[in-house]
Amino acid sequence: MTPAISDPLGVLARQREHLDAVRRRIQKAYCVTVLDHITAQIRAACPEAAYVGFAYDGQARDVGLLGVLGEQTSPLSGLPWLWERGDEEHRLAELAAEIEADVQTALEPYDSPAWATVRRNSASEGNLWLVELPPPDRPTRIAELVREHHPEATAAVIDSHRAGGQIIEVVEGITDDGADNLVCPRWPRKSDETLNQMVAQLLALPARAQRQLVPADHDSGGRRLLLPLPPTS
Incomplete structure (x- = not known):
């Protein structure tokens, strides 16, 4: 006979803790994979891309895409805008909705590894945040x-x-x-x-x-x- 479970509440609590840890690991992997996916899409259209610029509403945790930026060309220069949302002539324009949605997804969990790539753009006085695109390798x-x-x-x-x-x-x-x-x-x-x-x-x-x-x-x-x-x- 199968022995009776003497502490069903404790067993279920441990199972719930285990499943929650698995869920968090999968969630982190998903966030990084989403970031890698949109990075590949962006670089296919704009190989010089280094950052996605966005406005961030911390209370609503809402991302508003502003555009894509490149690396500094000199220590005294700012990050150059390679594409700003609203410019419909650029190849990235057709990816605007996907870029915004994927950045939102990658940053949605508080403990997402993608947050380590985010910083405030100190050269801007406005609500401009940058997510650094990860390297291909x-x-x-x-x-x-x-x-x-x-x-x-x-x-x-x-x-x-x-x-x-x-x-x-x-x-x-x-x-x-x-x-x-x-x-x-x-x-x-x-x-x-x-x-x-x-x-x-x-x-x-x-x-x-x-x-x-x-x-x-x-x-x-x-x-x-x-x-x-x-x-x-």
């Missing part, structure tokens, strides 16, 4: 940024349980006894924020993370992961 971009400060880096060690995922060490070759030569990251705060933003997005996509990350050696807790860095030019 996150591991390659991570490798480029890491090697700006660690030219000999071959891999990055990630703590997957720290603030959504953070790089805590860099592998620079091997030691005389054949072990990984681990060093502490030596990069400024801005680079650290950008790198960990991309790491968190990568970890939010389980299928990609499983292909690109491997468990670090001597990690019985399963929280330390190794990201082998691909070649960069």
Whole structure:
């Protein structure tokens, strides 16, 4: 006979907690995937695109698309508008409704990883927010940024349980006894924020993370992961 469940309320509470954790993981993956999808659409029509500009109503949590911007051309210049909503001659005009809807979806949950890509445009006095479009290949971009400060880096060690995922060490070759030569990251705060933003997005996509990350050696807790860095030019 099947043993009686002595604590049905406790069992259901644990099941509900488990299902809620699964739902949050799927929701984060969906938000990042939506952001990647609309980024590909935007760049197909405008390869120089780097940001989506939008007005944001925090009380209603409502996004109003303003346009698409590129990177700064000089340290003293502002971000150039590549397309502003209302310009019906540009190829992005036909994507306006989809861009607005997808940005709204990507930012809808309070804990969406897409929020890490958002910042206020300090050069504007109006209600202008920017969502930075993710790179086409996150591991390659991570490798480029890491090697700006660690030219000999071959891999990055990630703590997957720290603030959504953070790089805590860099592998620079091997030691005389054949072990990984681990060093502490030596990069400024801005680079650290950008790198960990991309790491968190990568970890939010389980299928990609499983292909690109491997468990670090001597990690019985399963929280330390190794990201082998691909070649960069």
